[in-house]
Amino acid sequence: MPVTQPNLxxxxxxxxxxxxxxxxxxxxxxxxxxxxKDQGVLPEPYRLGTIEFWTPEQIQxxxxxxNLPDGYIKSASETNAH
Numbered sequence: 001m002p003v004t005q006p007n008l009x010x011x012x013x014x015x016x017x018x019x020x021x022x023x024x025x026x027x028x029x030x031x032x033x034x035x036x037k038d039q040g041v042l043p044e045p046y047r048l049g050t051i052e053f054w055t056p057e058q059i060q061x062x063x064x065x066x067n068l069p070d071g072y073i074k075s076a077s078e079t080n081a082h
Contacts, residue, residue, distance in 0.1 A: 008056040016046075016053035025059070 008025075011017075019037070023030045036042045037052075043062050045052040 008060050011056045015056055016051075017056065017059055018053055022054060022059065026063070 008017075017025075019030050019033045022042075023033045026033075028036075033042070037045060043054060043058045045054050
């Protein structure tokens, strides 16, 4: 069910948001996520070796700064955990 505010509260503490998961949350392709990451549109991801990820807090803050239409963001419970 779409939500009117960016909401990642349904994610478990310590969740690492992958490019695939982020793409699903914000309704874009993984290629768009990669491009936005490379262009500095997204916050800088954390890295563990070659694995890149974002925290829910990073994405929540970033989404709050975006001018997205109501209902655009899926709730965390609607996304597939990747």
